Amino acid sequence: MVGPVFGGGGRRLRMGFAGGVAACAVLVSGCAPSGTGGKASGPASAPPAAAPAPALVIGKEQAEKVFNTFAWEQSQFRKPGGQAGIASVATDPLLAEYRARAGVPFDRGTAPTPQTGPAYLIPAERDWPGHPRWFAVVSRNHSQKVERAAMMTYFTQAEPGGQWKAAAMTWMHDKPAPQLGEGEFEDRGYERFGFAVRDKEVAAVTRDAAGAAAAAPAAEEEGRVCGRYADYLSFTAPNGDPESEHFAPGRLTSDVVRDQNHPEEESGGMRRSYALEVTGPTLPVLRLADGKSLVTCSFVRTDHWQGTSWKVRFGKDDPRNALLGGGSAYWRKATIRHSLTVTFEVPPQGKADVVGCNCRKPALLSAEGTAA
Numbered sequence: 507m508v509g510p511v512f513g514g515g516g517r518r519l520r521m522g523f524a525g526g527v528a529a530c531a532v533l534v535s536g537c538a539p540s541g542t543g544g545k546a547s548g549p550a551s552a553p554p555a556a557a558p559a560p561a562l563v564i565g566k567e568q569a570e571k572v573f574n575t576f577a578w579e580q581s582q583f584r585k586p587g588g589q590a591g592i593a594s595v596a597t598d599p600l601l602a603e604y605r606a607r608a609g610v611p612f613d614r615g616t617a618p619t620p621q622t623g624p625a626y627l628i629p630a631e632r633d634w635p636g637h638p639r640w641f642a643v644v645s646r647n648h649s650q651k652v653e654r655a656a657m658m659t660y661f662t663q664a665e666p667g668g669q670w671k672a673a674a675m676t677w678m679h680d681k682p683a684p685q686l687g688e689g690e691f692e693d694r695g696y697e698r699f700g701f702a703v704r705d706k707e708v709a710a711v712t713r714d715a716a717g718a719a720a721a722a723p724a725a726e727e728e729g730r731v732c733g734r735y736a737d738y739l740s741f742t743a744p745n746g747d748p749e750s751e752h753f754a755p756g757r758l759t760s761d762v763v764r765d766q767n768h769p770e771e772e773s774g775g776m777r778r779s780y781a782l783e784v785t786g787p788t789l790p791v792l793r794l795a796d797g798k799s800l801v802t803c804s805f806v807r808t809d810h811w812q813g814t815s816w817k818v819r820f821g822k823d824d825p826r827n828a829l830l831g832g833g834s835a836y837w838r839k840a841t842i843r844h845s846l847t848v849t850f851e852v853p854p855q856g857k858a859d860v861v862g863c864n865c866r867k868p869a870l871l872s873a874e875g876t877a878a
Contacts, residue, residue: 559716560630563639564663564670569626572661572670573643577619583607597662597671599786599804603845603869610825610870619675620645620657620695627711627792630718639663640790641670641719644680647695654681655696655703655862658849660789660802673787675699676802676849678862679707700867704758708851708861709796724799725791728852732803735848736782739807739865743767743778750857758860765866776818779810782846798853800861805846807868813838817878829873840875844868 564572572595579591583604592604627642634640643659660674677696683705684692696703714720734752739762741747746767748760755761766780786804793799811818817836820827826842848863 560632560718562628562718563631563634564628564641566626566628569628569641569643569661569670570624573624573626573645573659574621576659576661576672577621581618594669595671597664597673597787599806599845599847600672600674602871606829606845606869606871610828619659620647622646622648627719629720629790630714630716633718633720637663637665637668638787642790647693652684652686652690653693653695654679654684654707655692655694656680657696657699658802662787674789674802674804674847676847676862677701677703678800678849679703679705680710682707696862700864700869701862702758702864702866703862704756704860706861708800709794709798711800712793712795719790720793723793724854728791728799728801729788731801731850731852731858732784732805734858735803735850736784736805739763739766739782740780741767743780746780752857754857754859756859758863758865762865776816777812779812781808781810782806783808794851798851800849801852801858802847802849805848806871807844807846809840809842809844811837811840811842811875813878825870826873829870830875836878837875838878840873842873843871845871 576595579588579595582588583592589605589608593601596604622645624643624645627644629640639662641661643661644656645659646656647653655677656679658676658678659672661670662673663670677699684690686692712720731752738750738753738759739746741763744767746763748755748763748767750759753759766778768778782805784803785806789802789804791799791801817838818840819836820830820840826840829842830837830840846863846865846868848865849861850858851861852858
């Protein structure tokens with residue numbers, strides 16, 4: 507069954523599978539149950555033949571190789587030849603982020619990909635017969651005992667026989683708050699990637715009886731959250747409205763609007779506007795055990811800084827200054843482009859919530875300006 511195709515955010519979107527991860531991860535439920543079978547009719551009765559497991563869009567061993575190769579190239583990104591290496595295993599929007607980071611020597615977003623206890627979300631071919639195809643990997647940092655947050659990396663294959671490449675990374679809590687002992691602390695590795703996560707964990711992800719990532723039944727409607735979020739965070743300060751009919755208030759929703767909504771006089775005489783656009787390939791919808799869904803979207807955010815009575819000066823160590831050419835000059839106006847990855851928890855009814863995003867510290871893509 508191919509997921510529905512629909513329009514939104516200037517793209518044709520195809521949503522498809524819901525899934526789960528291997529039993530070692532908390533973001534999992536619905537592992538294949540052992541069959542109880544029917545009552546035997548006699549000693550000579552043979553048990554019914556088990557149905558063959560459905561073919562997956564990628565084999566487990568191949569998926570492991572794809573993930574491990576990506577993790578290695580990501581760790582070598584700053585070394586000679588690293589940019590060619592990452593281009594061989596990543597695609598946009600993630601690849602665009604790495605290319606921009608090459609121009610920022612002190613970039614904070616190049617921490618190694620967590621590799622502890624990777625668990626694989628792989629849909630069945632019957633549920634995703636066309637292309638592009640997807641699988642995802644959930645992994646953690648080494649302090650797995652107390653680390654609540656997990657990274658989810660999405661991989662895509664654009665065409666039959668094509669190479670699988672990483673397209674997006676996001677973070678979320680999939681464990682409840684731990685009872686920390688003396689000297690124990692959460693690693694919060696997501697902060698090294700510029701992400702913030704909601705405190706409350708997401709429910710486990712469902713899988714079908716054979717363990718394959720199952721198709722999401724309401725992907726078309728759930729996917730509309732991407733365009734709604736773009737509308738929500740597109741405004742000219744101080745006119746952003748933190749209240750929304752679509753999103754629950756919180757640190758990663760209404761507080762983000764308030765943080766960007768400084769009045770002109772608080773911004774040193776600079777008028778700022780923000781424009782979000784849904785971009786990149788559409789990522790699959792994951793069905794959660796509590797009936798909600800997990801939707802991850804990629805965005806490009808364009809910030810326009812326009813001087814009124816003052817000029818803007820980015821700090822010497824500000825990565826925006828590096829992309830503008832360095833020198834810590836004064837600017838009458840500047841246009842800064844960022845890459846955002848946002849993961850939503852979408853209920854069947856009611857407001858969506860953001861469970862993880864780099865919306866407070868988005869990855870820089872480009873910067874240009876008019877010097878004073």
